[in-house]
Amino acid sequence: xxxxxxxxxxxxxxxxxxxxxxxxIKGWVRTKRGNKQVAFIAVNDGSCVASIQxxxxxxxxxFPEDLMKxxxxxxxxxxxxxxVPSMGKGQTVEIQADKIxxxxxxxxxxxxxxxxxxxxxxxxxIAHLRPRTNTFGAVLRLRxxxxxALHTFYHERGFYYLHTPLITASDCExxxxxxxxxxxxxxxxxxxxxxxxxxxxFFGRQASLTVSGQLEGELxxxxxxxxxxxxxxxxxxxxxxxxxxxxxxxxxxxMAFYEIEDNMDLAEEFLKYLTAYALEHCGxxxxxxxxxYDKELINRLESVQNxxxxxxxxxQAVDILKSSGAKFEFKVDWGVDLQxxxxxxxxxxxxxxxxxxxxxxxxxxxxxxxxxxxGKTVRGMDVLFPQIGEIIGGSQREENLDxxxxxxxxxxxxxxxxxxxxxxxxxxxxxxSGFGLGFERLLLFITGMTNIRDVxxxxxxxxxxxx
Ligand code: 4AD
Ligand code: MG
Numbered sequence: 001x002x003x004x005x006x007x008x009x010x011x012x013x014x015x016x017x018x019x020x021x022x023x024x025i026k027g028w029v030r031t032k033r034g035n036k037q038v039a040f041i042a043v044n045d046g047s048c049v050a051s052i053q054x055x056x057x058x059x060x061x062x063f064p065e066d067l068m069k070x071x072x073x074x075x076x077x078x079x080x081x082x083x084v085p086s087m088g089k090g091q092t093v094e095i096q097a098d099k100i101x102x103x104x105x106x107x108x109x110x111x112x113x114x115x116x117x118x119x120x121x122x123x124x125x126i127a128h129l130r131p132r133t134n135t136f137g138a139v140l141r142l143r144x145x146x147x148x149a150l151h152t153f154y155h156e157r158g159f160y161y162l163h164t165p166l167i168t169a170s171d172c173e174x175x176x177x178x179x180x181x182x183x184x185x186x187x188x189x190x191x192x193x194x195x196x197x198x199x200x201x202f203f204g205r206q207a208s209l210t211v212s213g214q215l216e217g218e219l220x221x222x223x224x225x226x227x228x229x230x231x232x233x234x235x236x237x238x239x240x241x242x243x244x245x246x247x248x249x250x251x252x253x254x255m256a257f258y259e260i261e262d263n264m265d266l267a268e269e270f271l272k273y274l275t276a277y278a279l280e281h282c283g284x285x286x287x288x289x290x291x292x293y294d295k296e297l298i299n300r301l302e303s304v305q306n307x308x309x310x311x312x313x314x315x316q317a318v319d320i321l322k323s324s325g326a327k328f329e330f331k332v333d334w335g336v337d338l339q340x341x342x343x344x345x346x347x348x349x350x351x352x353x354x355x356x357x358x359x360x361x362x363x364x365x366x367x368x369x370x371x372x373x374x375g376k377t378v379r380g381m382d383v384l385f386p387q388i389g390e391i392i393g394g395s396q397r398e399e400n401l402d403x404x405x406x407x408x409x410x411x412x413x414x415x416x417x418x419x420x421x422x423x424x425x426x427x428x429x430x431x432x433s434g435f436g437l438g439f440e441r442l443l444l445f446i447t448g449m450t451n452i453r454d455v456x457x458x459x460x461x462x463x464x465x466x467x
Contacts, residue, residue, distance in 0.1 A: 002080055008047035010083060014092050020082040023095060025052060026103070028132060029075045031116075034058075039068060040088075043077060046137050049288045053086065053094040054079050062099055073114055074106030074132070120454055127458055128467045135292065138285035139447050139455055142278065146439070146446060147230075149277040150251055153270060154228045159253060162220040162227040164213030166234075169205055170417055172215050173366050177237045178208035179246075209234035212436060214252050214368075215421050218397065221254035221432055222424045228253040230439075238462050242451040243340065243389065245440060247460035254434035260370075260379045260396040263433035264356050267383050267392050268309045270437070271354070275305045278446050294448035300386060301446070303353075309383070310351045313359040314338075317346055324350070337364045340389035347384050355384045367407050369395040381435070388445050394435020401425035 002024035010023065027045030034040050037058055042051040054077075056063045071077065078101040086094040108114055112126050113133065123130040130136045151161065167181055183202040184190065190197040198206045213229035220227040233250040253266065278286060279301055290297040321332045321342055326349070330339045338357075346355050359377040362369070369378035383392035398404045404425055408415050415422070443455035453459040458467055 004078070006047040007043070007045045007050070007052045010093060010095075011048060011050040011052055012092060013083070015083065015085045017085060020084045020096075022081075023083045024078065024080050025054075025095065026078045027051075027076070029071060029073050029077060029106075031073060032071055039063070039071070041071060041077075043079065044134075044137070046131070048141075049134055049138055049284050050091075053088060053091055054081065054097050054100070055094055056097045056100065063097075067100065067102070070102045070105050071100065072106055072108045072111075074108075074111040075102055076104040076106075077101065078103055120449075120451065124453055124459070131457065134288060136454075138288050139443070139449065140457060141285050142282055142447055143443055143455065143457075145278065145282050146274055146442060149274050149281075150230065150439075152277075153273050154226075154253065157226070159226040159228050159255075160220070160224050162213075162217060162224070162229055164210070164216040164220075164229045164231070166210050166232060167203075167207055168210045168216075169203070169207050170215060170421070171208070172210070172212040172368075174411065174413065175211070175235075175237070177235045178211060179234050179236050181207045181209060211235055212250065212252065214254065214434060214436065217252050217254040217434060218368075218421070218424060218432065221256045221434070222428065222430070225256045226253070240462060242453075243441065243444070245452055245456065245459055245461055248452075248456070249439035251437045251439055252434060254432065256430050256432045258396075258433040259431055260358060260381060260433060263394055263396060263435060264309075264311060264358070264381055267356070267381070267394065267435055267437075268354075271383065271385075271391070271442075272305050274442065275301050275446070279305065289448050297448035300448075304385075304445075307353045309354040309356050311356045311358065314357050314361065314377070315359065317342075317355075317357050320350060321345065335361050335363065343382075343384040343389035344386070347386050347389075354386070357382050357384065362407075365395070367411050367413060368397050368404070370398045371403055371407070383435075385441075385445055387448075387450070388441050390438075391441045391445065392435050392437050394433065396431065396433040399425060399429045399431055401429065 002022055004024045004026050007025055007027060027043040030042040030044050030051050032039060032041045039056045039058060041054040043054055044051040079095060079097050080099040081095040081097040083093050084096050086092060113129055131140055171178055190200040210233060212233060217227055217229050228251060230251045232247055234247055286298055318332055318334050326345055328341050332342055358381045359372060360380045361376060362378045365378050365380045369380045371378055380395040382390050385391040408418060440452045440455050444452060447455055449455050
């Protein structure tokens with residue numbers, strides 16, 4: 001009995017002339033061609049971007065016409081045969097088939113991926129099948145590799161992975177973009193004094209899906225020193241842009257005793273580590289994406305890895321943008337939130353390298369950021385990347401109880417809901433910092449894809465939650 005082997009373990013092997021090895025592979029047919037004598041079937045099992053060529057001698061009794069008819073694009077096969085050196089172009093080995101079993105047919109009349117070269121827009125409409133294309137295979141393998149590298153990076157540096165809740169009662173970012181979680185009957189809500197009576201709801205209060213694990217992450221950092229979170233994050237912002245999802249994955253490290261400079265150093269080291277990891281371990285998938293979609297992809301990855309990130313304040317950036325003479329859709333002035341066109345101008349046109357902006361106006365940033373002495377700015381930082389704009393957002397945190405409470409009051413955040421967060425400032429407070437990496441923004445950068453809906457297996461965005 002042969003045991004089945006991942007195709008990844010076979011492609012790229014070199015065998016001596018006349019050498020052969022018994023093998024069994026299983027996978028999906030990408031193409032079938034040939035003539036009356038012989039069929040060449042390209043089979044892919046998703047373990048790598050390459051397909052393996054299976055050669056069937058049609059004169060052999062093992063391959064009658066009715067069997068061969070069932071072998072069509074998309075069908076799933078189990079192939080027993082011998083791995084031999086290949087005469088053909090583009091591969092070192094191929095399989096001379098002895099036996100082919102069709103595990104699952106795919107009717108050529110109705111299989112949506114019958115032809116090659118579908119647009120990414122079309123593939124989004126068949127998100128349940130698009131992992132079977134070379135493009136999504138490459139993207140999904142890179143997604144896995146980046147998640148693995150992320151854990152490795154933190155583990156090697158003594159960080160602990162903290163699991164923060166997805167259901168929460170606090171709006172960390174204060175933007176009010178939360179999806180509510182409730183078991184109340186929506187057609188007949190319990191009311192009290194003209195308001196919905198949330199004491200009757202499942203949690204006895206109003207609850208939502210989290211927009212960030214940071215607040216709970218801070219609790220962890222104030223005990224374990226260095227933690228990170230990595231999980232699904234939800235934002236009900238109605239933004240149909242190529243950089244926003246309603247459900248995305250965020251990674252948030254939080255470090256006690258780190259000041260803003262340490263935070264920037266960590267973010268820069270982290271992004272370079274991930275980029276280097278992709279270049280070192282994912283060469284085949286990157287070359288495929290580089291050749292198919294973006295001829296600058298690998299160059300761009302290499303250049304980020306070898307360059308110092310430019311660091312400047314928001315105020316300096318606004319001065320550069322105002323005196324640039326460039327035409328922007330949104331006007332820049334001190335105090336406005338920068339748009340991705342501004343961020344990309346700084347990165348791609350002005351500095352030609354990644355940029356870290358710090359010391360933002362306090363009114364455009366969240367309540368928890370450490371206040372500067374000028375009374376106007378806070379110690380926030382955004383990391384801006386080529387093609388993407390903001391890839392990381394973070395800050396040093398306000399560790400002073402009085403200052404933090406005053407800010408919470410100014411912003412009318414109900415501080416009865418924040419007592420547990422404020423306790424970290426009451427008991428053993430310390431300087432600390434952290435940031436959030438949008439995992440799909442990272443993947444846009446690593447894969448060269450241009451729409452965030454194409455770097456997550458099942459994207460969630462306004463009007464879309466089918467599969
Ligand atoms: O800048 P943001 O909102 O920061 C926070 O949530 C902080 N609590 C992070 C921290 O300090 N621990 O979000 C962080 C990152 C952004 O830089 C962006 O990359 C990504 O999350 N992001 C999104 N990605 C996809 N779709 C969305 N709707 C996103 N919103 C933010
Ligand atoms: Mg941000």
